[in-house]
Amino acid sequence: MTAVARHLAIARAIAAKDLRAELRGRQAVTSTLFLAALTLLIFGFALGPDRASLAAAGPGLLWLAVILSGVLAVGRLHQLEMEDGAFELLALYPVPRAAIYLGKAIGGLAAMLALGALVLPLTVVLYALDVASALPGLVLVIGLGALGFAAIGTLYAGLTVRLRAREVLLPLLLLPVVAPLLLAAVSATASLLAGDPLGELGAWLQLLIGYDMAMLLAGGLTYGLALEE
């Protein structure tokens, strides 16, 4: 078994554990889905009933709902594990730290994709966005955005999970760091919906890919330090 295959096998086992616990009713992420839906509804009330302005704000609101609920989702994935006393055991496993990080990040990615899968159709219904022609591109953008958010969110959730003020601290740390991701994802979504009139889609996708790789690298290298305390 090569080193890469071993890393991936460990990561898959950890991610499968998180997924199984979630499906058996741990409710770490499921409740954040409801929050995302509620956020979209509340944004509608805040912006008023004008269809045109709601549609114009659609891409931004979609990503705000994903990111605000995502902060809670990645936080709770660690928090519940900590409360169960399982986080210490996870840290004691004699396996590469990067593999543990990868596993937790895949769990986070699954949560973010679930959020995206819920929020996208809701935005279509509530804000009258016309996504039919842009659907494959939107799926790609949501995938890249979810990956980048899971990459940095998992690192920071692991870093703050032992702190008393983690519920406040995690968004304070995370939101400024994901600002470029938000910007790129919203711009890519808006340009997809408009049929990419300025030919800028490629640049935003490149930025998202670069962001994802930078944050995965940072997480893989430093997540172990958060575990070793």
Place this chain on the structure above:
Amino acid sequence: MATRVLGIGALVAVAGATTFALVGVAADLNQGEAQRIMYIHVASAWLAYLSFGVTAAASVWWLVRRGPRADAIALAGAEVGVLFTAATIWAGMMWGRPVWGTYWQWEDPRLTTTALLLALYVGYLLIRRLTDEPARRATRAAVVGIVAAIDIPIVHFSVVWWRGLHQGPTFMSPDTILNPPAPGQFVAALLLMLGAFSLAWLWLMVNRYRLARLDWEAEESARRGRLPGLVAAVPAPRP
């Protein structure tokens, strides 16, 4: 003693550079007196970036070597950097109001980058404050410091594109004041201010570094059950 000389030198230099910038240089033809704010604004911005560079380097140093000196330098850089970043934004807004007609200009990539920079390092200082044990605090902070350093260039690219892809610059950005044929005396005033601010920066860094080292020692002693200073005053318990 040397630090005190440095402090007094910095004070004199800042006073001298300020006087020169206020009365020694002519006001700008287009922007009038408001342009004088630029000397403080640009000097603060350069030192803010220098501070965060110091924090990033010291964070890596801590993770590799685990020396308390590295952590003290990282903290000094972040705290002094937040101070200079806040000064940069404040001066920029004071300048923007008369020249641009608005305090905040969303289309200026430097302004938005700087605002996020402030948020990133306030977060860095917060996670430090919320961790009690010195070595853990240093490690957590170092990770945040390194992620912030990776994030800054991405933030800058993203906001430059965000504006650049939609339309060209609408207003003058602060650096274009210097780049077109700027009169020699403007450049001289800026360099003088930068030198004076650098002295003040160094003085702040040295003092904050020393304070951080003392804090570290006090915390370590308290953890081992001894407080420096109390040792002589309180008699040791009889065996």
